[in-house]
Amino acid sequence: MPGKGGHRRFGAIRKLPSGRYQVRYPGPDGVVRPGEQTFERKQEAEQYLSIVESKLITSEWIDPNRGKIWLQDYAERWIAERPNLRPRTVHLYTWLLGKHVTPYLGKVPLNRLSTPMVREWRTKLLDNGVSATMAAKAYRLLRAVLMTAVKEDELIRVNPCRIKGADQERPAERPVLTVAQVFDLAEKVPERYRALILVTTFGCLRWGEVIALQRRDIDLEAGTVRVRQAYVEQRGTGLVLGPPKSRAGLRTVTLPAVVLPKVRAHLAEFAGDDPDAFVFTGAEGRTIWRGNFNQLVKWSDAVAAIGAPKLHFHDLRHTGNTLASRAPGASLRDLMTRMGHDSPRAALIYQHANSEADRAIAEAINKAVQAARRKPSKRAPKAAQDEAEPV
Structure with a gap:
């Protein structure tokens, strides 16, 4: 506001040759x-200075020069400086940024x-044929960067x-x-x-977890599988053996008893005797x-033969999760722990699951398996779900 004699007590206003008004003000340093802009009327310039002064007093003022960095430069640095990101996540973020974000907003x-501007960007993605699922992934990445x-x-x-x-993603329901x-x-394989x-x-395992199992991880007496590592396919490097997807991924899962004879026979014929021997390998050990598996087992023919032509390998885990969720008496924490999922609402979700509850889940699945196998096998209706996004 102007003080006595027409002088302002904060900042200054001058009229430019163009007739517009420019402001100047001292920062906290x-x-x-x-000012970041000029004004048509002097009153607007005075209001702007009052707002800036108020933000300085309440420590809400941000130096506008600090935000002049391009989104592309800041986002690339953001990805590079994120701690504990898995290689696959880094690859996904980098791909999303380069494919769907920086071509539109990178130089802003x-x-x-x-x-x-963000709403217009998202609309363009969808208009250009980008799926709602992929647009949601790109939006969440942009939001996290800007947060x-x-x-x-x-x-x-x-x-x-x-x-x-x-x-929000709305992926097609998986079979x-x-x-x-x-x-x-x-x-069929x-x-x-x-x-x-x-x-x-029946163990609710991810691809990277199941191919990383070693003989030491299988306890046939207890009927359990211990998940303590996983393979990740890293571009430019190949298969990398490391920890599971998250802390919750470290877990011991009880298998249904009806599956154990198959596992025992497999270990005897196809796995080495050394405790470090990997359980599931190709013909040459x-x-x-993942990219070769479908061809190895003739996956398309196998899933078509059982009436589920759209089935992906990861739908096996989805099937196991669904069976486990139907087990009576299993709490949400028991299920999340068995599946190896993190939950922001439950800090203890990656702690050790109650072994009795886990065995109850396995026993319920075992009973369902035994009951189904006593009945004549009937082919289920052909799955009609569309293929979901691969990323």
Whole structure:
């Protein structure tokens, strides 16, 4: 506000040759800065200075020069500096950034990004044929990057990613096999890979977890499988053996008793005697690559033969998770622990599961398997679900 004699007590306003008004004001470091914009009327310039003064007093002011960094440069640095990101996650973030974000917003300074601009970007993605699932992934990445710019680096004051529902995915529902179909599928693949189908399904394991199992991880007496590592396919490097996807992935899962004879026979015929010997390997004893597995087992023919032509390998885990969720008496924590899932609402979710509850789940599955196998096998209706996004 102007003080006595027409002088302002904060900042200064001058009229430019163009007739517009420019403001200047001192920052908390004493450096005098020009305003980010000019104004048509002097009253607007005075209001702007009042707002800046209020933000300085309440420590809400952010140096506009700090937010002049391009989104592309900041986002690339954000990915590089994230701690504990798995190689696959780094690859996904880098791909999303280069494919769906920077071509549209990469050269925009952070402090120029706005909610309407983000909304227009998302609309263009969808109009150009990008699926809602992939657009949601790209939106969540952009939101996370800009949240760091707001809360940690204090480069901008608010996050412009405020579009309701933009972060939600609606993937097509994946097929779930019947118990009979699971055993039918195991019989349709070469003998070397039958136990792999059963352990993956009824143990609720991920691909990287099941191919990383070693003989020491199988306890036939207890009927358990211990998940303590997983393979990840890393571009430029190959298969990398490391910890599971998350801390919750470290777990011991009880298998249904009806599966154990198949596992015992597999270990006797196809796995080495050394405790470090990998349980599931190719014919030459090498680790199986995900990209080669479908060809090895003639997957398309096998899944078509059981009436589930759209089935993906990861749908076996989905089937196992579904069977486990139907087990009576299993709590949410028991199920999440068995599946190896993290939950932000339950800090203890990756702690050791109650072994009795886990065995109850396995026993319930075992009973379902035995009951199904006593009945004549009937082919389930053909799965009609569309293929989900691969990323």
